[in-house]
Amino acid sequence: MEALKAAGHRPYGRAFERTGSLADIRAAFAEGLSVRMAGRIVAVREMGKSIFAHLQDGTDKFQIYVQKNTLGEEPFAAFRRLDIGDFIGVCGELFVTRTGEQSAKVHRWELLAKSLHPLPEKWHGLQDVEIRYRRRYLDLIANPDVRKVFNARSRLLSFIRRFLEARGYYEVETPVLQTLAGGAIATPFQTHYNALGQAMYMRIAPELYLKKLLVGGYDKVFEMGKNFRNEGLDRSHNPEFTALEIYEAYGDVKTMMRLVEELISSAAQEICGTMLVGKEEQEKVNLTPPWRVVSYHDLVKEHAGADWFERPVEAVREWGRAQKLDIPDTMTHAQVTHEVYDKLIEKTLWQPTFVTRLPAELVPLAKRCEDDPSLVDVFELVVRGRELCPGYTELNDPLDQRARLEEQAAGDASKLDEDFLRALEYGMPPAGGMGIGIDRLVMILTGEESIRDVMLFPQMKTREPKPDETPEE
RNA sequence: GGGACGGUAGCUCAGUAGGUAGAGCACGAGCCUUUUAAGCUUGUGGUCGCGGGUUCGAGCCCCGCCCGUCUCACCA
Numbered sequence: 001m002e003a004l005k006a007a008g009h010r011p012y013g014r015a016f017e018r019t020g021s022l023a024d025i026r027a028a029f030a031e032g033l034s035v036r037m038a039g040r041i042v043a044v045r046e047m048g049k050s051i052f053a054h055l056q057d058g059t060d061k062f063q064i065y066v067q068k069n070t071l072g073e074e075p076f077a078a079f080r081r082l083d084i085g086d087f088i089g090v091c092g093e094l095f096v097t098r099t100g101e102q103s104a105k106v107h108r109w110e111l112l113a114k115s116l117h118p119l120p121e122k123w124h125g126l127q128d129v130e131i132r133y134r135r136r137y138l139d140l141i142a143n144p145d146v147r148k149v150f151n152a153r154s155r156l157l158s159f160i161r162r163f164l165e166a167r168g169y170y171e172v173e174t175p176v177l178q179t180l181a182g183g184a185i186a187t188p189f190q191t192h193y194n195a196l197g198q199a200m201y202m203r204i205a206p207e208l209y210l211k212k213l214l215v216g217g218y219d220k221v222f223e224m225g226k227n228f229r230n231e232g233l234d235r236s237h238n239p240e241f242t243a244l245e246i247y248e249a250y251g252d253v254k255t256m257m258r259l260v261e262e263l264i265s266s267a268a269q270e271i272c273g274t275m276l277v278g279k280e281e282q283e284k285v286n287l288t289p290p291w292r293v294v295s296y297h298d299l300v301k302e303h304a305g306a307d308w309f310e311r312p313v314e315a316v317r318e319w320g321r322a323q324k325l326d327i328p329d330t331m332t333h334a335q336v337t338h339e340v341y342d343k344l345i346e347k348t349l350w351q352p353t354f355v356t357r358l359p360a361e362l363v364p365l366a367k368r369c370e371d372d373p374s375l376v377d378v379f380e381l382v383v384r385g386r387e388l389c390p391g392y393t394e395l396n397d398p399l400d401q402r403a404r405l406e407e408q409a410a411g412d413a414s415k416l417d418e419d420f421l422r423a424l425e426y427g428m429p430p431a432g433g434m435g436i437g438i439d440r441l442v443m444i445l446t447g448e449e450s451i452r453d454v455m456l457f458p459q460m461k462t463r464e465p466k467p468d469e470t471p472e473e
Numbered sequence: 474g475g476g477a478c479g480g481u482a483g484c485u486c487a488g489u490a491g492g493u494a495g496a497g498c499a500c501g502a503g504c505c506u507u508u509u510a511a512g513c514u515u516g517u518g519g520u521c522g523c524g525g526g527u528u529c530g531a532g533c534c535c536c537g538c539c540c541g542u543c544u545c546a547c548c549a
Contacts, residue, residue, distance in 0.1 A: 047512090048505035067506065084499070098507045118499050121484040123510050128484085130541050142484085186549070231548055387549085450542095461540065 009078060011114040016089035023059035029102050031095055037062065037104065038089035038112060040141070041082060043122060051079065052103075055088070056141075063103040064090055070107060079106075084122075085115030133458050153442045153454060155271050160224065160244060160438075163263055169220040169246065174209035176202060176226065182417045183207030185408070187230040189239075202228035205435070208420045210247050211394065214431055215423045219249040224438065235450045236386065239459050242438040247394070251432035253377050256391035257354055260381060260434055261289045264352075264441065272445055278384075279447035283350060285384055291352040296375075299355060300337055303345050308337070316340075334359055347385040354379045365404065366392040383444055391434035398424035 019025060019035040039055030039062070049068040054061050068076045082088065089112050092104040120126040120142040132139040132146075139146050161171060179198070181188035183205030193200045206223045213221050224244045231237060248255055265287045268275050275287040294302075301308050304319065311319075313333045320327040320336050325343055327336055338359070349355075357375045360368060366376040377393035395401050402421050409415040442454040452458035 043509075045508050045511050046505085047508060050506040050508085052508045052511085054509080063509075065507075069506080095507095097509090099509075101507090101509075103507085118483045121498050123498070124485045126484070127486095128480090128541090130480090131484090133541095138484095184549080229549090235543085237548085 009111045011111060013089070013110055013112040016110070016112055018089070021059040022055065022057045022062040025094075025104075026060055026062065026102060029094055033094045034091070035094060035104060036089065036091050037064075038087065040087050040115075041084050042119070042141075044082075044084060046080065049076075055090075063097070063101050064092065064106050065095075065097070065103050066106045066109075070105065071109075075109065079109060082111070083115060083118070085117070085119045086111065087113040087115075130460075133452055134460055136456050149442070149446050149448060149454060150456060152271050152446055156267055156438070156442060156445065157224065159267050159270050160263065163266065164222050164246070167220070169222050169248075170218060172210070172213060172218070172221050172223055173225070174203075174206045174213075174223060176228075178203050180415065180417050182420065183209075189228050189230050204229050205243070206245050207433070207435075208417055210245055210433075211428060211431075212420065212423045214247055214249050215426055215428045219429075220247070222246040233459060235452075236440065236443075238439065238451050238455055241451070241455075244436045244438055245433065246435075247431055247433040249429040249431045252393040252430065253356070253379055253391055253432055256432040256434040257293070257379055260389055260391065260436065261291055261352075264436075265289050267441075268445055277445050277447065282447065285444060286351055291354060291381075293354045293356060293379075295357040296341065296355055296359070297357065299345055300341060303348075304340055309333075334361065338362065346382055346387070349382040350384055352381065352383045354381055363390075363392070365395055365401075367395050386440070388440055388444065389434060389436040391432065394428075394431045394433045396424065396428040396430055 016038045017036060018038050020028070020037075022037060022039060025035050025037055037055065037057075039057040041053055042056045042061065043054040045052040051066040053064050053066065055064055056062075066076065066079050071079065088109050090104065090106045090109040092106040092108075094102065094104050097103050120138055122142075126132055126139055126142040132143070140150075165171070177191075177193075177200050179200060181201035181204045183203070184207065186204040188201040188204050191200050191202065192198070205227055206225070210221055210223060222244060225242065226240050227243045228240050229237075231239065233239065246256070246259065248259070265275055268277050268287045276284040277287060278284045297309065304316075305311075308316065313331075313336070316333055316336045317327045317329070317331060320340060323340070323344060325339055327339065331339070356379045357369055357372075358378050358380065360374055360376045363376045363378050366378045369375040369377050379391045380387050381389040381391070395404070398421060401424055405416055405421070439451050439454050443449070443451065446454065448454050
């Protein structure tokens with residue numbers, strides 16, 4: 001670096017006017033054309049009095065050719081002192097090499113930014129998953145396929161907004177910092193607001209605010225943003241994750257099924273160019289509508305026998321144990337049934353499947369089915385053996401809602417969102433609602449197995465001792 | 474939280490029986506004017522995750538801890 005400075009090169013340059021991105025230049029390639037281009041040096045092949053190198057920017061990779069007698073003694077010597085990883089801008093003339101590669105012969109170059117660290121190895125890339133997640137910028141430089149996943153994610157967010165706006169849904173923003181974290185059953189992150197001297201929580205779901213907007217006269221709303229849940233980390237859970245929630249007045253669970261089916265299948269078409277998604281080595285997921293719709297009861301009967309719901313509780317417990325499930329004698333018939341669904345059936349639903357009419361005790365915040373009050377009018381969309389998206393006919397009876405929330409709060413009145421209940425008392429139109437885990441949707445569209453591979457900066461444990469560590473436990 | 478596996482140069486990895494720490498890439502020096510994982514010669518580079526133990530001697534064996542991956546559990 002000192003040698004470069006001594007030779008009159010600024011190690012960190014300023015804006016560099018380009019003819020276009022590397023992809024632009026490739027698209028407009030014509031032999032003899034003069035161009036200005038810039039990028040990071042990712043490969044160098046030195047051959048005495050001439051050098052080949054590759055520049056990379058956010059769009060493409062392009063070969064440049066540096067000749068001693070084109071450039072002159074000193075600029076050529078300075079170029080040789082550059083390292084892989086440095087950013088440079090070049091002026092040059094396009095040509096095609098003997099081997100047929102489109103290239104640019106460099107007339108002048110300037111250093112735009114010096115890299116002080118060596119880049120990961122060019123052939124194997126960066127393999128260490130820990131470094132890939134902790135220092136994603138290196139992963140993005142070294143492993144070009146990673147960029148494809150995040151480009152797909154970016155286009156998905158954009159597509160969802162266009163899709164919903166075109167159908168008359170308003171995108172809204174509701175508080176992330178809340179005095180009461182409602183709308184789901186989960187442990188929130190707690191923080192402290194100095195100005196008010198009070199505890200605050202990061203939201204676990206936007207649901208209650210969005211329903212208040214239905215009361216306020218919005219017929220079709222959605223919000224796409226981060227939720228935060230104070231839970232463990234694994235292949236499908238990150239403490240902060242992106243959720244899309246949609247509510248539609250005068251609709252119900254069927255409205256939502258049609259909407260999500262169209263939304264996801266057309267997203268696949270737009271982003272993947274096909275409705276058959278997933279990686280080559282695994283069974284593809286076929287998102288072509290219509291998707292299978294099956295009730296929870298039928299599904300259980302299909303797997304465990306048509307007389308399942310007529311069998312005595314001892315018999316179903318025995319059956320479950322024979323399937324190597326852990327079934328204590330205290331389990332009710334309904335609990336055994338759900339254990340069977342959860343552990344044995346759900347994982348078999350690889351292709352998109354709407355599981356409908358769930359037992360009411362599993363989903364306390366949805367409306368009951370009119371023909372059977374023991375069931376609720378909901379769906380769970382299951383893809384690749386995992387729940388992707390729940391949808392409800394929303395409960396709009398303020399008295400029923402209060403009773404169920406009170407039961408859930410277990411006598412702790414401070415956990416009741418009184419303003420939400422008051423809003424319902426003003427009247428909320430019947431509505432359908434649903435939530436999609438965007439991270440999991442990206443996993444399905446890209447075929448990735450881990451949520452960490454679809455989040456740019458997944459949560460990782462701190463390596464240094466935690467500064468505020470308290471000696472509990 | 475339990476179990477299995479892993480952590481060696483900036484990166485990708487090898488390391489025999491417990492006996493001086495290795496290769497390729499990257500980086501430095503030299504040769505080479507159409508190469509593309511360029512090539513050839515040569516050099517620099519190490520807290521072997523951290524701490525303790527056994528041993529004359531530990532990358533390797535033992536114990537504890539940290540981080541990661543998978544998996545089970547918890548959690549929706």
